[in-house]
Amino acid sequence: MLREKWHSEAYVRAYGQHLSHRLPLIYCVVIFNALLLVWSFHRTAPPFLSVVLPTVLVFFTALRAWHWRPAAVRRRTSAMIVHDLQRLPQRCLMISSGFVAWALMLYSYGGDPEQDVIQYITAITCFAGILSLGQSPRTAVIMATAVMTPANIVFLMHDNPNRVVVVAVQTIITVLLLLITTAYHRDFVRLERSRLELSRHKHSIEDMAEAWRQRSIRDPLTGAWNRGRILVLLEKGLGAADGVRPWLALIDLDGFKHINDTFGHIAGDAVLTTIAERIARTPHIEACGRMGGDEFAVILRGGLDDARVHAELAMLAHAIARPIRLGDLSLNLHASIGYYRCQGQSISACLERADTALYKAKDLRNGAVVAFGEDDERTLLERQVMTRVFTTADLREQLAVVFQPIVDSDTGRPVSFEALVRWSPDGRRLLSPAAFISLAESTGRISEVTHVVLEKALNEFPAWQWGCTLSINLSAHDILRDDTAEWIGGLVRKAGAPPSAIILEITETALVRDYKRAAANLASLRAQGFRIALDDFGTGQSSLAHVHNLPLDHIKIDQSFARSLNSSENARAIIATIRALSVQLGLECTIEGIESVEEQVAARALGLRRMQGYLFGRPAAAVESRRLLAA
Numbered sequence: 001m002l003r004e005k006w007h008s009e010a011y012v013r014a015y016g017q018h019l020s021h022r023l024p025l026i027y028c029v030v031i032f033n034a035l036l037l038v039w040s041f042h043r044t045a046p047p048f049l050s051v052v053l054p055t056v057l058v059f060f061t062a063l064r065a066w067h068w069r070p071a072a073v074r075r076r077t078s079a080m081i082v083h084d085l086q087r088l089p090q091r092c093l094m095i096s097s098g099f100v101a102w103a104l105m106l107y108s109y110g111g112d113p114e115q116d117v118i119q120y121i122t123a124i125t126c127f128a129g130i131l132s133l134g135q136s137p138r139t140a141v142i143m144a145t146a147v148m149t150p151a152n153i154v155f156l157m158h159d160n161p162n163r164v165v166v167v168a169v170q171t172i173i174t175v176l177l178l179l180i181t182t183a184y185h186r187d188f189v190r191l192e193r194s195r196l197e198l199s200r201h202k203h204s205i206e207d208m209a210e211a212w213r214q215r216s217i218r219d220p221l222t223g224a225w226n227r228g229r230i231l232v233l234l235e236k237g238l239g240a241a242d243g244v245r246p247w248l249a250l251i252d253l254d255g256f257k258h259i260n261d262t263f264g265h266i267a268g269d270a271v272l273t274t275i276a277e278r279i280a281r282t283p284h285i286e287a288c289g290r291m292g293g294d295e296f297a298v299i300l301r302g303g304l305d306d307a308r309v310h311a312e313l314a315m316l317a318h319a320i321a322r323p324i325r326l327g328d329l330s331l332n333l334h335a336s337i338g339y340y341r342c343q344g345q346s347i348s349a350c351l352e353r354a355d356t357a358l359y360k361a362k363d364l365r366n367g368a369v370v371a372f373g374e375d376d377e378r379t380l381l382e383r384q385v386m387t388r389v390f391t392t393a394d395l396r397e398q399l400a401v402v403f404q405p406i407v408d409s410d411t412g413r414p415v416s417f418e419a420l421v422r423w424s425p426d427g428r429r430l431l432s433p434a435a436f437i438s439l440a441e442s443t444g445r446i447s448e449v450t451h452v453v454l455e456k457a458l459n460e461f462p463a464w465q466w467g468c469t470l471s472i473n474l475s476a477h478d479i480l481r482d483d484t485a486e487w488i489g490g491l492v493r494k495a496g497a498p499p500s501a502i503i504l505e506i507t508e509t510a511l512v513r514d515y516k517r518a519a520a521n522l523a524s525l526r527a528q529g530f531r532i533a534l535d536d537f538g539t540g541q542s543s544l545a546h547v548h549n550l551p552l553d554h555i556k557i558d559q560s561f562a563r564s565l566n567s568s569e570n571a572r573a574i575i576a577t578i579r580a581l582s583v584q585l586g587l588e589c590t591i592e593g594i595e596s597v598e599e600q601v602a603a604r605a606l607g608l609r610r611m612q613g614y615l616f617g618r619p620a621a622a623v624e625s626r627r628l629l630a631a
């Protein structure tokens, strides 16, 4: 029972402190009573009994009293208190035996009054001891037995008329006191236990509350702050009393989706955790967190200047690009980072600006770090205006479709036409897709755009009637819909067009977002007879893997290669490889962006026949395209 009690540290401390408020007192009573005895016997007893022995006893008792003073006990470790408590019965036995032996040795040196004094003092000291040792009943029993047994024997042996009555009364009182203190001790233990239980309960509730709090502010996977917490910290930074606004950097991982798709979610999770650790080690950061998916945010101290922030973030991008080892695997990815010096605006305005810079960085690829600049501010404002206009625009009225030929460069005849959308917000200007396709995506109207383009293209320019195909660009969102195949198939059937005359152009963005779903939708479109082309080929990061596994019919080599056809041996080598690959996989290959005869000749020398570019025809309205065909 005792050992079990020592298990609870809090209990041991409470117990020790309780005793420390009583033990010094009883030791003082013992010393006071010893001095009384010395005073009663100093004339009659020999010096050994009246001076030497009491001095030694008083000295040791004083030492014990000093040892148990409350301040000293408070400072002790619980292990030390346990040690003291375990030795308490033994120490009390020594002191009480010493005192009782001394008192009984004095007995024969006094007359009746002195002997009565010894009897009273022994009894009173014993009662006081029992009361003080209430918290250690075992010690109280040992002490009472050690004192009262020899004392009562000596009293009974001496010739005293009241001895039997006195001894009986003393014994009864001793037993009663022991019973009372033992019961008192039991209550104390019970009370102390329930108090500890209560405090343990309180702590576990506090622990639970803390766990909940952490869950509401931390990203469970990486342990970094979550989006909500980052926004709160950003808001605090924006309201800083010194007026120095923090820097906000947004980080997006290029190539993460690929790792997730190829190596599974466990590898993906490990990568995110490693990246979060690397980000957390960036110097001068005030906070970092995961905004969701593979996007992270970092808040940097406002005291840093632009050059310093750029240098720190470039170092971070470098750190993120270090290979990540997972067992035998060595994984590589890059971080695009966009950052912004927060001003007095709202959090969402700061986020929007850092996000704009991030998008620019992503366009540059391979670990670019881009600041949000003054030009961007202007672009952003224009974009906000455009967003408002686009959100309420009558798309059927304001969207137009133009057609650009794709020719067989050997015959010079068009074999296909690509439908390209234009937007005229005011009936005068014609905006190119670069100005509004991302608006259509962010405002959720991209499918409407595709719908209108498809209907208008099929109605205005039925290219199949001249033996040509018609290419339609699909956005990532279009390919990832639940009903992509039925939707596109329905529209095409309604226009009376054969699906085999329609080429659907897709870019890698959609594939990267959700490869499985995109592949499934493309397969069902293909099953209906549509042909699929992978657009802007060569600009993505994992093009080769996609070509291999996707249900494709065409690849379109990005126009950036046409630009370097005549200047870069490297570009020519890549084009030759792509062409060899397409032959091997039975895919048609088109090169985009041919502007000059030199580029045409160079492309032809590499074995390419299908070409698209200003050299053969700019995007033009349906009437002009019909005219071109007639010619």
Ligand code: C2E
Pocket: 404, 419, 420, 421, 432, 433, 434, 437, 449, 450, 453, 473, 474, 475, 505, 535, 536, 559, 592, 593, 594, 595, 612, 613, 614, 615, 619
């Ligand atoms: P894209 O699919 O790669 O289309 C080819 C783009 O390159 C067109 O720009 C075309 O005008 C341009 N181009 C063609 N030949 C040459 C050339 O020789 N030199 C140069 N410098 N450029 C050439 P456009 O019409 O501005 O379209 C830009 C992009 O917008 C398209 O790139 C396509 O990804 C997207 N887009 C166009 N129409 C639609 C649409 O209806 N829906 C969707 N979702 N996206 C569209």
Ligand code: CA
Pocket: 418, 473, 505, 535
């Ligand atoms: Ca295209």
Ligand code: CA
Pocket: 535, 536, 556, 558, 559, 592
């Ligand atoms: Ca293209």
